[in-house]
Amino acid sequence: MAIGDGKVVMKKYDSVNGRIVKIRHNSVYSSAYAHMNSFASGIQVGSSIRQGQIIGYVGRTGRATGPHLHFAMYRNDRYVDPRAVSVPRASSVPEQQMDQFMALAAERYAELLAVTADRLAGDTESREDVVR
Secondary structure (H helix, E strand, C coil): CCCEEEEEEEEEEEEECCCEEEEECCCCEEEEEEEEECCCCCCCCCCCCCCCCCCCEEEECCCCCCCCCEEEECCCEEEECCCHHHCCCCCCCCCCHHHHHHHHHHHHHHHHHHHHHHHHHCCCCCHHCCCC
């Protein structure tokens, strides 16, 4: 998922990073997502991206030794440690909606546990059936 709104400035495959997408968020920051198995539908150079939008799926393309997503963040086109970047805090769930939020979170968590249990038991559902 994209860390913030922006525009796709690169979508390609190379032998080191595998399938990679780079998103420019503003005049200072951009982020990159590499080693993806596949790109999400509709992701093209020039596409507008919203925070939280699916841009691709975990994979092991390029020189990856196992399935994972390589995340990188850039300030003025130079790599920065994303943990050291000061970003604005997201607003919290309003108190009057917290019970509804927690109930939905518990429901989604139960769904994830069920999918994980099915996978461990050998169920071979496709990614499209699992990711909704």
